[in-house]
Amino acid sequence: xxxxxxxxxxxxxxxxxxxxxxxxxPTKGWLLLSLTVxxxxxxxxSVIPSTARSFPNIIYVVESIGLMMSRGVFWxxxxxxxxxxxxxxxxxxxxxxxxxxxxxWYRPVQYIIExxxxxxxxIPPLAYVPLVVISFGVGRTPQIxxxxxxxxxxxxxxxxxxxxxxxxxxxxxxxxxxxKDKDIFFKVIxxxxxxxxxxxxRLGTAIALTSLIAAESTGASAGLGMRxxxxxxxxxxxxxxxxxxxxxxxxxxxxKLIKIxxxxxxxxxxxxxx
Amino acid sequence: xxxxxxTVKVKIDNIRxxxxxxxGEVVALNGVSLDIYENEFITVVGPSGCGKSTLLNIIAGLxxxxxxxxxxxxxEVLSTGTERGVVFQQYALFPWLTVKGNVEFGPxxxxxxxxxxxxxxxxxIEMVDLQDFxxxxxxxxxxxxxxxxxxxxxxxxxxxxxxxxxxxxALDAQTRTQLQEELIQTxxxxxxxxxxxxxxxxxxxxxxxxxxxxxxxxxxxxxxVDIDLPYPRNQETKMLPAFNEVKNHIWSQVYKEYxxxxx
Numbered sequence: 001x002x003x004x005x006x007x008x009x010x011x012x013x014x015x016x017x018x019x020x021x022x023x024x025x026p027t028k029g030w031l032l033l034s035l036t037v038x039x040x041x042x043x044x045x046s047v048i049p050s051t052a053r054s055f056p057n058i059i060y061v062v063e064s065i066g067l068m069m070s071r072g073v074f075w076x077x078x079x080x081x082x083x084x085x086x087x088x089x090x091x092x093x094x095x096x097x098x099x100x101x102x103x104x105w106y107r108p109v110q111y112i113i114e115x116x117x118x119x120x121x122x123i124p125p126l127a128y129v130p131l132v133v134i135s136f137g138v139g140r141t142p143q144i145x146x147x148x149x150x151x152x153x154x155x156x157x158x159x160x161x162x163x164x165x166x167x168x169x170x171x172x173x174x175x176x177x178x179x180k181d182k183d184i185f186f187k188v189i190x191x192x193x194x195x196x197x198x199x200x201x202r203l204g205t206a207i208a209l210t211s212l213i214a215a216e217s218t219g220a221s222a223g224l225g226m227r228x229x230x231x232x233x234x235x236x237x238x239x240x241x242x243x244x245x246x247x248x249x250x251x252x253x254x255x256k257l258i259k260i261x262x263x264x265x266x267x268x269x270x271x272x273x274x
Numbered sequence: 275x276x277x278x279x280x281t282v283k284v285k286i287d288n289i290r291x292x293x294x295x296x297x298g299e300v301v302a303l304n305g306v307s308l309d310i311y312e313n314e315f316i317t318v319v320g321p322s323g324c325g326k327s328t329l330l331n332i333i334a335g336l337x338x339x340x341x342x343x344x345x346x347x348x349x350e351v352l353s354t355g356t357e358r359g360v361v362f363q364q365y366a367l368f369p370w371l372t373v374k375g376n377v378e379f380g381p382x383x384x385x386x387x388x389x390x391x392x393x394x395x396x397x398x399i400e401m402v403d404l405q406d407f408x409x410x411x412x413x414x415x416x417x418x419x420x421x422x423x424x425x426x427x428x429x430x431x432x433x434x435x436x437x438x439x440x441x442x443x444a445l446d447a448q449t450r451t452q453l454q455e456e457l458i459q460t461x462x463x464x465x466x467x468x469x470x471x472x473x474x475x476x477x478x479x480x481x482x483x484x485x486x487x488x489x490x491x492x493x494x495x496x497x498x499v500d501i502d503l504p505y506p507r508n509q510e511t512k513m514l515p516a517f518n519e520v521k522n523h524i525w526s527q528v529y530k531e532y533x534x535x536x537x
Binding site: 167169170172173174175176177178179183187188191192194266267268269270 | 334335336354355356358359360362364366367368369370371379380383384411412413427431
């Protein structure tokens with residue numbers, strides 16, 4: 001018993017020490033450290049024979065930026081993918097908003113539509129790509145359609161659930177202050193659902209990026225996803241890895257932008273304790 | 275107070291409210307009739323589940339009674355109306371609006387111009403002593419401050435009847451005491467008809483000219499106690515022998531109902 005307590009005491013003292021040590025390093029320091037660890041990890045992978053082929057030396061990967069630029073495809077691929085992602089996402093968003101509102105406002109609409117949205121949402125986009133191609137052929141249109149479908153499903157459900165969860169006392173409070181249905185809609189439901197709309201946007205952009213590979217398997221002539229598949233055929237792992245990282249970086253940039261937007265628009269939100 | 279020419283502000287006429295539940299019909303209120311006179315401060319006490327909040331919601335026009343009628347200024351209450359303001363227990367402030375935005379919400383809905391709405395808002399923000407927090411968002415305020423904003427917001431819509439549903443129930447004892455005194459002072463100044471629900475007997479006596487004791491389910495009015503304590507009332511009023519006398523009486527009645535609920 002006595003031994004145990006001493007051990008425990010030592011443990012907690014160690015914990016306390018570690019706590020202060022963790023806080024001494026600034027966030028940026030941790031970021032740098034995290035990056036260093038990743039580079040070391042990558043370098044190890046590039047040395048081990050069995051993984052060396054998929055993880056070429058970091059220098060080769062950096063060099064492949066020049067290679068892809070000299071082929072004249074690097075920026076073209078990025079811009080092509082961005083056009084598909086942004087249009088697909090925007091159309092998905094514009095469609096999801098009224099559908100979510102209708103589902104929240106009229107229960108029959110919810111009963112009819114929601115099960116199907118939930119059903120299709122769980123199917124990976126890659127599975128229905130051939131069907132989209134059969135109807136819409138190849139090129140830009142099917143790419144946008146695939147991303148629109150994927151983002152619409154997730155965003156409409158997220159926004160719908162948000163509207164459903166709006167505190168009913170807020171609506172009561174507005175009513176007793178003289179609000180009519182129109183006022184309730186624009187002055188209460190609208191602003192109150194803004195945080196959920198932001199969440200939907202965050203999820204939507206993430207989904208748009210993850211369904212990029214599927215979208216660009218519709219016979220695209222350029223694009224990050226299409227290029228990764230093409231490079232796969234020629235076993236060029238350095239530029240392939242580069243493109244994978246580029247997709248990750250784009251995702252990171254999206255998230256940062258959304259965070260800024262969120263702080264602007266929904267800074268009034270009560271922060272939930274974590 | 276001119277007690278002679280008493281006009282009935284709100285007339286509650288034989289209200290019954292029942293809900294359908296899995297175990298059949300639940301009667302929340304049965305045969306509730308009450309006249310609330312102009313400028314009167316009425317407090318309501320009773321065990322939880324006695325239908326006090328339901329009654330308030332019916333007066334507010336947020337809930338429809340199963341049978342019976344509520345009249346306000348002689349007109350039948352069919353829906354909400356700006357002459358009946360409500361203060362909720364959970365503040366119900368709009369979190370995306372500042373203190374000022376919340377308080378001027380009512381005046382703006384009534385079509386009052388921007389500048390005038392702002393003036394009205396400032397008047398009531400000063401009344402609740404929050405002029406230093408005009409541009410703060412609700413998340414930056416304490417519970418007591420939030421409820422002050424809610425009271426200012428209700429006043430700014432210029433109702434003639436204020437319905438308050440346990441407004442201080444979620445506050446700590448000290449803040450509650452402070453807000454009680456502020457509310458008495460405001461009421462003495464503004465002379466609005468108040469219908470105030472609480473489960474705190476002390477609070478009911480301190481604030482009310484009349485205390486309505488409600489019985490356990492189905493909710494009925496068990497007794498109406500006139501509170502003849504002098505004004506201005508404050509925490510010292512609680513020291514008066516008359517206060518304790520009436521408190522003992524009301525408490526024993528309420529306690530009987532608590533026992534009824536526990537059965």
